[in-house]
Amino acid sequence: MEIATPPAVATVEPHSARRAMAPPSRFGDKAFEWLTLAMAMAVVVLVILLGWELWRGSSLAIKKFGFHFLTTSTWDPVADQFGALPFIYGTVVSSLIALLIAVPLSIATAAYLTELAPLWIRQPLVSLIEMLAAIPSVILGLWGIFVMIPWLRDYPFPLLKRLFGWTPFFTGPIYGTSMLAGGIIIAIMILPIITSVSREILRSVPNLQREAAYALGATRWEVTRIAVLSYAKKGLFGAVILGLGRALGETMAVTMVIGNTPQIAASLFKPGYTLASVIANEFTEATTDMYLQALFEIGLVLLGTTILANLLAQLLLQTMSTTSTTRAVQ
């Protein structure tokens, strides 16, 4: 195929606008892309910074105590002997108590919000849960000290002792500040996040699932249980692990109610201590280098466990659309 004619010279009129415009600069485009890339890489820098600083700050302690740091119970700053086992124990137990309380409540609430509640009540409830998430930890701790602890001491704890005093978990004197109180306050802190992530997960369950169950004549609850909850199992597990990550690192509120005593005791009425709490309480009092090193190492242990929990949670949640969960996560 041929081209007809060479292009005729177009009518040349003064292109004032074209002349007024600045030539495009490739430099600006490149510079902006590199600038934003550098800022996005900040997250990588931050991860390295976290690991490196904590490692560097605890290298002497790691060398001196080795693995014994994680398995021994002596915490004696005067003798420069440090073992983190009571803190690890306290962190694990208080977090488990928190999960035990928070998981059923959160998932039931999420199911209520997506499946069972009348439509008009859903949005206000979601807003209230978001507000609960916005309450700072220190304020919940303040409320814990002056309202929750006295109430627990006077009513639920004695009742628990009367009912379950025959088990090793509810024995001994009741002070109020205790492992159990710590677990309860952590539960309150992680309720909103588990609820909102679970809610996003249940919302992402395809409607086809529900319709299929309804078509079989299932009741509303049966649909929720069979079609929705079991379908979303994996995502809900992710939400729980995410809550666990938050529970492990929760600091202020738990520090204010757990009693801060490094001991390993079966009774949940006895005070305990967590990894985060010991850092919060003793960091500025660390008089010797080894003391500070030991606290840095506790920070490292805390970072390691929370990152592991978060990695696991993110992997479990990644099966879902990422954008819908991020809003809930934050």
Added chain:
Amino acid sequence: MVNLVMATPERTVIERAERATEPISTSTSESAVPLTFQVKNLSVWYGEKRAIDDVTLDIASNAVTAIIGPSGCGKSTFLRCLNRMHELVPKTRVEGTVLLQGEDLYSSTVDPAIVRRRVGMVFQKSNPFPTMSIGENVIIGLRLNGVRNQKFLNERLEKSLRMAALWDEVKDDQQRLCIARALAVEPEVLLMDEPCSALDPIATAKIEELIHELKAEYTIVTVTHNMQQAGRVSDYTAFFYLGRLIEFGPTTKIFTNPSQRQTEDYITGRFG
């Protein structure tokens, strides 16, 4: 100006042997028509998928060229190759040449931003910037391209609004606002990607009238799936099917006496 009756370059494209039943007709124009675009052997791939297959086509200056064809025939892709907008889609590959006033648009020394200033575009879905006033919308191209002179900006604003027939009326016509915005940077060409598909009949009529008026100063290439519209507004029509240019010629010819069977079938509504 192009005299439509006298100067009618007729083009048909090479037909593949397996499809063509009649001999390939190459055509020549009877007179020297000023050309804005000369597209030679253009092929476009999105990844592995070939969207445009060896298209050769000339676009006359100060005329309206309509590109028609069923959805997915590559007409939008072809349009976007004329101002290098297709490059925004990752993994796009182009072969062949596109000459704008004789200059190769795809030469390595050509900045796509310059191409787009010379070849403006109006989109299917009107997209005035929601954070800006009407005036700001019109002159945003100039401002972001470094024009600071307020007096000049005001002049361009008025001129562009007048050209888009928005100066004297209620300025609620979003698509014409987009046209004014495209005109403000003084392009030579206006590409329109189904500009009326989301509009009601009254707004459509106004845009068509506007296209007719703008032809005096601009070369216009419009993609449309509306056959009646192509018939009303265009001087030349190109029919695309499955990424290939099936037939190209003066609109009157294409619509009354198409030389290809497929064109006829499409125009008469037998498929697509």
Added chain:
Amino acid sequence: MHLQRADNHTWRKAKSGLASTAAFVSALLVIAPLGLVFFHLVANGASSVNWDFFTKLPTPVGVVGGGMVNAIAGSLELLALAAAIGIPVGVLGGVYLAEYGSARVNSMLRFIADVLNGVPSITWGVVVYGLVVLRFKGFSAYAGGLALGLIMIPLIIRTTEEVILLVPNGYREAALALGVSRWKTIVHVVMKTASKGIITGILLALARVGGETAPLLFTAFGNRFWNHNLSEPIAALPLQIFTYAISPYDDWHRQAWAGALVLVTGIFCVNVVVRILTRGRTASVV
């Protein structure tokens, strides 16, 4: 299949109702702490929120009265420092994730940002202690601001990315088709269109770190007096609440309640502003 048996229909109906009720009670229990905390904040704190609270420095132990003006000012200063770090890095980083980069690298960065959002805030305090306090031999407002700023970065990156992805592609195309360069399109059109959402993300991040105590314990440290130099320790409202709450003095407890009421009111105000900003977000463009 037990679903298809009709004879126990009534029982199944009842079970469904029971489960719904249980779920409703769960929801009530979840929001109960919010109501209780709010009630006790007002009951215990309102009487101590007075003119003195906003204008006076804390009094020494045993002297009744005083206020938290230095802590309020300190919190605002720390937030300003944190914003200076967190906003530019977070917003531009979010722009990168939304506008540039390969899908693979970006999902990696996104993943890292999400993991960072789960790092306990106290570890940031420890890191900044090692990075700044030890190096410059002293607690300072800078250290506190840095700790809060670092916490803000991954938060803002994710919210910014999310709202920028919501900007319809038509606006990018419209600007690019005018021959506008990519970066000017992003800054003047895309970011401007998403500005409400970006600001929302920033406000939420500020509200979040504004209530943080743990990262300030050994960075900003707290101060009973005015801070005249940002390289000196500085007071912060959450820190002051913590110090007063664990003290043995009734008067300080009252001050702690008052401080908590003020802090929560501030945070809720920000949340209300955010709600107003995002109202009709689905209706309008972003």
